[in-house]
Amino acid sequence: MVSSPRRVGVLIGDGIGPEVVPAAMTVADAAAAVEGFGIDWEELPFGAAAIASHDDAVPDATLSALDDLGLWIVGPHDSASYPVEHRSRTPGAVLRTRYGLFANLRPAKAFPGVPATKPDIDVLIVRENSEGLYADRNMTVGSGEFMPTPDVALAVGLVTRSASERIARVAFEAARDRADSGRPARLAIVHKANVLRLTTGLFRDACREVGEEFPDVEVTEQHVDAMAALLVRRPADFDVIVTENLFGDILSDLAGELAGSLGIAGSVNCSTTQVMAQATHGAAPDIAGRGVANPVAMIASVAMGFRRYGLIADDPGLIAAADRMDSAVAGTLAAAIATADLGGTASTTEFAAEAVRRVTGP
Template sequence: MPEPLRIGVIEGDGIGHEIVPATRRVVDAAIAATGGPELEWVPLPLGADAIGSHGTPVPRSTLEALTDLDGWILGPHDSASYPEPFRAALTPGGQIRKHFDLYANIRPARALPGTHAMVPDMDLVVVRENTEGFYADRNMAVGSGEFMPTPDVALAVGVITRAACERIAHTAFDLASRRRKRVTIVHKANVLSKTTGLFRDVCREIGTMYPSVDVDDEHVDAMAALLVRRGGDFDVIVTENLFGDILSDLAGELSGSLGSAPSINASARKTMAQAVHGAAPDIAGLGRANPTALVLSSAMLLDRLSVTGNPFLGGAARALERAVAETIGDGIATADLGGSASTSEFTAAVVDRITAA
């Protein structure tokens, strides 16, 4: 009998209060239908509600509780609406990423049946280095990578290290070895020769350890054009932080909608499921939110946990993915995908397909 699974569940802000409970319902159904382990959900406070109850959007007790869990699901946060000083601080998701050194942001982009995808044959994964690069909130142990020596001059420090390049490259090549065995390294070494040149070269070195995987590389501007022109040709794309953020959003939109774009943030030991989209406060509470991205993110979480020690979860992950694809393919979708289903109606339809399988 498999060990019980303990998953943290954080609703966050805005539509998080709708899509997180919907995701829990779908995951429960998938694990029950596939004979997975006993599942314990551990609710934890974060975001605007936590400011009211704990005086901070990221309580220390939440971080401590996450340490003992197998993984967790993070709802979206709306930090732009927080009062100061929290609004200007690192976002709740960013604080969790830093605290647990979740260095790999893995973002699939796959066109689902029934969606009006601009690149209908797209099925790729962007593997984004999550701790360095040119994002000022992630590349310093203390302080920010952005600073202003005068009111009229702003500077930014980009950080690329061999150690970070090596571990994200291993993540990408390992993933590609279980997919279509191709990695594309994205950089801008013709201009940023020291920083992204180091990234490119270290990724190529790691690639020699995976002889079954083909390797090529592209400049980031050319890669953006290629995703539009022939995005179905790519398998795994590995790149630094800023480029990965931009390209994964582009790929998500080309494959259908950011409302269906999943992701995980992971280290060797911890995994956080987190949809690519934000908290959408303008539709919060209206029953219009699309839970697809977070449901598919949860499938990624289960899949990763199956690889790292709980093989019973692989079947549940596949059941989730199949049920979502079948539901949307049958024309049941929320408004952002051109349908008329409410959040609860879409969730019920996905659960019905899981239990009927």
């Protein structure tokens, strides 16, 4: 019996977006079909193509459509190549701010078949996504970065108790969900309170206080520089890491490389009601159009988006489809089928086709 289709927005993006996003959609369609439902993909103007057609990288028509959607997928954007008048805010920042996507979840796990610097890494970095030292998301008016003179540049760092508590709860719940009989619930709070005493000290203290609500979660703390070293030295000691925006951005890129490549690193940005699936990698314009882009991160991001929104909307079909997608990607990589960046010979579409075969096969 086929159930009603799920509506999902699609923002293709720039560079390799027109290659990796359709590849992920193909795998998602196959997984959904096995679970007995379809997907109504609603493609919306976005990025350089939207500038050409609407004179805006994120047009009002796109935002109006997203207002009514709980889940959408986003390809990479190459905002550095946009005309100067369109560079004031990145498309991602526009979406994160408008929809309050305060949590950025970035797992890093090594796959069998993919050479990894640290094959035992399996961490989830929970990154506060709405404030910190990011100029595009910490001011109501104007920029958080400014220059009082041509030779002096300043940046405002924003940390609030409410946002810190909010992301801490997401992280503690994730630690509890990831625990199993063989692995206790563990969470590391990462800060730099020995130097940034007021800002990251507030973040640390808010996380500590939320932790009192989760007595079953084992809590440790690390300064961000020590955390970077420990991820390189012994990543298996860590499970969930919660940290502020800039630290989370840096640590998640490091963890992704330790797991094998940013090309396999999925990611979602979410609130309590909406989810945006977007891979951590960039638009890679140097390889765009050649059919060699690695779609794993985009497929993994869509699977994460299905799972996260499935939990929000109490939709077990989406969660089951996500599991099928993850299993298919892992099986494809384990069979030594990979794109050139991982040492393989498969094209973008060939990898997606093999993942589809594994989704639909026995």
